[in-house]
Amino acid sequence: MTVDVFTDRPFGGNQLAVFPDARGISASEMQALATELNLSETTFVLPPEDPVNTARVRIFTRTAEMPFAGHPNVGTGFVLADRAQNGELRFEEIAGLVQVRLERDVTGAVTGATVDAPQPLTVGVTLPLDLAAACAGIVPDGIVTAVHMPTMVSDGGNPRLLLEVTEAAMTAAAPDLAAFRRTVTDTPSLGGRLSLYLYRRDGAGLRARMFSPLAGTWEDAATGSAATLLAGFLLFLSGAERGAWDITQGVEMGRPSFLRSTAQRTPGGIRASVSGGCVPVLRGEATLPDAIVP
Template sequence: MPTYAFVTLDVFTDRPFGGNPLAVFTDARGMTDAQMQSLAAEMNLSETTFVLPPSDPANTARVRIFHRTGEMPFAGHPSIGTGYVLATLGHEGALSLEMIAGLVKVDIDRDGAGAPTGAVIAAPQALTTSADIPIDEVAACAGIGPGDVVTATHTPVLATVGVPFILAEVTGQALSRAEPDVAAFRKAEGGRPDLAGRYSLLLYARDGQDIRARMFAPLSGTYEDPATGSANATLAALLVSLSGVDQAAFTISQGVEMGRPSILKATARRTPDGVRATVGGGCAPMFRGEVTL
């Protein structure tokens, strides 16, 4: 029976026990889809990644991302964490990871001695927005009142740079007391077949370029996420798209209410094919192990 090695690490932090945990199977050749899904469920983390040879030898690797109940076309902290792990294994320079949503470019951050410390990724798609979401629906899902939703910049909206999220600005007090209502999520998701069974809600409160955020996706097994790179990259792109500026950078804190503080650095800029975003942060290695299937 084959044995597969894995590592775990915390992403969007510079120290252990913060940020968002991730498991990476560094050589998943020979695994079936069912085995990948079972391993992701067993790890019980927001996501687990599986590294495979690239379809195009010009790229670094093909990466599949699974959460507890399904596969993701793209996600931020798995892309950053997998890039970091590959860099620790000797991959030099910028990396290119093949994912369902497209090619993800990864630039590795290194310390003075050249050791990897984290990474920055470019989201695989330009921003698209597809629907405004009723305030009452968002408020019910988040366990807050409709008056807690801030609409000066935008109403709640469905947007994506590779994987869709519902983005809603709320007051700082509402952000602190928000708690997902699973029954409300089920009702809302039932009315949105376009979300393919993944109703993911990012709430944020903004103070200039500093943002506090929380992300809830309880129907996908993530009651609350400590750090959501893809959602915050989408948010950065949305804010630039609604502003008069050509580019902007944001510092985003997430996971504080969970006891897993995370810091995400997100940027967005206007390009000929739309608004493009990046997101980055530090990584802290945790465990190594293997499993025999």
């Protein structure tokens, strides 16, 4: 089944494919299916290892398995809404246990979900302006440094490099694959991975773009795991106890997306969540060498 995530209408938001019963599909077949579908992520649902949980969920990009991601969890929660207990689902993932809370409209129909990042915020290394700007295809002056330098952050999923940019830089940005490759080669602390999340202030909210060409995603329409990182990082910088931010992403791609992110300080660190709507689009089956998989 495919759904558009972080939107209230078809053909907006971020596309996701979900295999609701992936029993019998090998890891190599999962990767092949994700590559074949050519979406930013595809999820495969398996029985949980602990029966108290809802399911074990594996998330694949076009090129690799991911420990956690935002829009795949929101979308998978939407697809598996009939398995919820008291409006909640618990997904076992590489990054840890992910809790998904369903959202409903006034009629009781499921419209989307809220997902908590599986781990507290971790603030990592900063990157030089020239490297970050080259990867984003912008001039160094397009990066705003009044509050922070380009900074790597994580909360259990893929680490992201967060850049605050000017309005002009946001519009002009385009990932430079050669610069991404050089930066990863010259910066061993990145562990061979690099994704950029550009943001700017836009009235009371935020505008964002995400580039991850090394993982096969030239640009992402909506990045829930980056939204939790940004919320947690902005709270970290502000010193406040809690905060909430509305983020618009995907406009430049023609797939406008709307994400609601929150963060709060806890005894275990800064924890963040992201919420958004979902719309079902397609339903079908995949043909594998020895089976038809519904």
